[in-house]
Amino acid sequence: MAALRSIAAGPLAALVPAASAPSRTLPPLLRRLQQRPLLPLSLRLPAPAVAAIAGVSGLLSGIWESILRAVPKKKTSHMKKRHRQMAGKALKDVTEVVKCPGCGRPKRAHILCPYCVQSHPTDIFAIAPTKTGLLSASGSSSIRVYSTTEPEFPLTQTIQGAHKLGCHHIATSANGQKAASAGFGGEVKLWALAEDGSWKAEGSIVEGSKAGEAWAVSLSEDGRYLASTTHDGRINVWETPAKEKIREFETKGLIKPIRALAFSPGCKLLAAAGDARTIALYDVTSGEQVANLSGHAAWIMSLDWNDTGEYLLTGADRPPCSFWEALSGICSRTIPHPDSQVNRLCISPDKRFLAAAGHHTVKLYDIKSSNPNAVLTFEGHTANITGVAFHCEGKWMVTSSEDGTVKIWDTRTGNVQRNYSHGGIAVNDVVIHPNQGELISCDRGGNVRIWDLGENKCSHQLIPEDDVAVASVTVASDGSMLCAGNNSGNVYVWRMIQDRDITSLVPVCRFVAHNTYITRVLLSPDVRHLATCSADHTARIWSVDTSQPHNVTGAEQLPLEREPGAFPLETTLHGHQRWVWDCAFSADSAYLVTACSDHYARLWELSSQSIIRQYNGHHRGAVCVALNDTAIN
Known part of the structure; x- marks a missing residue:
């Protein structure tokens, strides 16, 4: 096919006849x-x-697939209907296309326009939402905050020098008052939402001298507890007010690295997943592993719970x-x-x-x-x-x-x-x-x-x-x-x-x-x-x-x-x-x-x-x- 670039090429032999003449019908x-x-x-x-x-591809399709997988086979008709309503709404939100009010270009609903939003100078590694904003972390030293209450998603705050070597993970509490970020230097920092709507530093839980002691991070609903994974496959739980480690989980059945963590509402369970393509559930109180969930065919990159804790959403490498x-x-x-x-x-x-x-x-x-x-x-x-x-x-x-x-x-x-x-x-x-x-x-x-x-x-x-x-x-x-x-x-x-x-x-x-x-x-x-x-x-x-x-x-x-x-x-x-x-x-x-x-x-x-x-x-x-x-x- 002359229309294809001659630099790449490929397939089967005896099954392939001579190439047909290129189509000239593309102008319409x-x-x-x-x-x-x-x-x-x-x-x-x-x-x-x-x-x-x-x-x-992005995580949304992976999450959609996981929503479908999360429905138990035996449900009342009422629950099935409710699930279909939830899933249908999620699909509508994912696929709806709107015109960006900033530049007029088409974009997905609820997605930042890549043309008019002030972006990071380097790759963005993580985002974390609150009820009114979105925090993003990248390979640069800053953390950026966008308002989600306005259709233009304006940049409202840039936290300069948040992490000297860049930030690879960021998490927020469900109440939107606390945030935690993990940097490439090994440090984990805590942030609190001030009365004026800006984010202020609250110190570090892990110092930069302990590189590898924190990778993925997750905050409990009220921000009181922080979970983090390590380079060697451990899961630590910290009490944020005292900045002390209170528990360490054994990661049976998980292959390092563990790429994602998520506390359930009420902080009863902690979900962890990664390259093993399975999800481990831990009882936060006892520290015991209570379940192992399988079904993904690729690395699991993201975890989250719905508001009631009934469903666990997973996003895998597409x-x-x-x-x-x-x-x-x-x-x-x-x-x-x-x-x-x-x-x-x-x-x-x-x-x-x-x-x-x-x-x-x-x-x-x-x-x-x-x-x-x-x-x-x-x-x-x-x-x-x-x-x-x-x-x-x-x-x-x-x-x-x-x-x-x-x-x-x-x-x-x-x-x-x-x-x-x-x-x-x-x-x-x-x-x-x-x-x-x-x-x-x-x-x-x-x-x-x-x-x-x-x-x-x-x-x-x-x-x-x-x-x-x-x-x-x-x-x-x-x-x-x-x-x-x-x-x-x-x-x-x-x-x-x-x-x-x-x-x-x-x-x-x-x-x-x-x-x-x-x-x-x-x-x-x-x-x-x-x-x-x-x-x-x-x-x-x-x-x-x-x-x-x-x-x-x-x-x-x-x-x-x-x-x-x-x-x-x-x-x-x-x-x-x-x-x-x-x-x-x-x-x-x-x-x-x-x-x-x-x-x-x-x-x-x-x-x-x-x-x-x-x-x-x-x-x-x-x-x-x-x-x-x-x-x-």
Whole structure:
């Protein structure tokens, strides 16, 4: 599929026919988007007209699942009805979309708008609500307080210097009068709500010299007791007025770390959970473990009780691969990938399989099946896999890895067929030339290598800049051009000329695309545009200059032109809040999807330079994306 980025790739072989011609029916997309509501509730699983974005979805869906699991099988009809009412209200609150009064952009109800709320300068690790406000903690030294009584969620207080090394957990009491925060230096601090509505420090329970003595924290309903977990798996309970430890629980059945704690209303029970995927319940008075709850298939990250203590709500790590309807923005499916983060995604030429590259392995999933398990796993790399691409008929797959190798796999058996070495230097990316006879890879040592599959050797080695890592490479769909982007923000361009099965490279230009790291370069299917993604929070679109003359004489020794902007800049896509990691063009080159560390994937219309859809729900950064738009008509 020419519309998919050639840098990632993937699936099964003998089952895969030749790729069909790319659809040219996408231009009505904007008109259909305007006719459809932003996020209608739907439980149908659509055809693969989806964008699959790697990342981890938010806790709300995990909580919703847990609400359903929490209902006992035997209940009176009155209780069943009451539960359905509660669950329905929760679902409505989660899915309702409103217009932000601050900037006018669409946002989920009761969620801070990422565009107009003053955010932390670093990642936010924890939030804690009160009846009138929201406290947030991040990697910065401050704690921020927002008012939830006004629709703009204004910032009302910044507690400067709260934690010197940043804060990873924060909790509030149910009465909203007390708060506790745990810092990366090991300290746990107490806070009290003053009469003027501001938060004041009340001292420390754990000093910074005792690093590792406190991780997750929870306050009792009245703020009198504080529970905290430790790095070695213990649970301590402290009396806050005296700042003394009064109890230590044994964590039978729990695997450290314990990531979440929650006191029940009335402080009778304490729930604890973490990587063991089980929840332990303790009697606060006796200190005994009274129950062990199971059912989650992933790490449990969050716990809370309802007001009566009848239900315990849990939030777990969601599957990192999410399928989104490009038109509606609905997340229609998630695929578990519990082993590691997903680094790259690629859809097979027949649009049937999705390859997800992670740590050491590539897993192959059937897009058209509801089976959440991988149909095939490719094992053989010893470090993170950074690139994946498919043969045009799906007969084989190529991967690159930080272990310094490029491997070719038989997609029918999962076995390694060939192995090419970069001399122990981590390989950042790999693509397949459209002639299917050459591979192009780049590494952190600053090398770009072309591998001749017929001769089974490296036929060209290019070094654009000494000791500057090349992050990404892309080749034109007609095989006429090669582009590489490096950590200096520069893009290098070569002509690729085929003459009697011999490829010659003609340097065309070098230009400055960004002032910092380039994370991805990608040529559009029609070879008229070049997209570059960067750590500067932008993606840029460049007009590809095809007027440069062909010259095969001494191609690799020709000096590169150094004119900035040798490819004219068409547009800069603003709106990302953090690093932009990946992108994918639509089949007609009119649209671009980007994946960003700010937890969003975005669909851009290039002609208007505007965002026409945002895909949110990840509570971690979206780092890779693959687009299948053949069903968008």
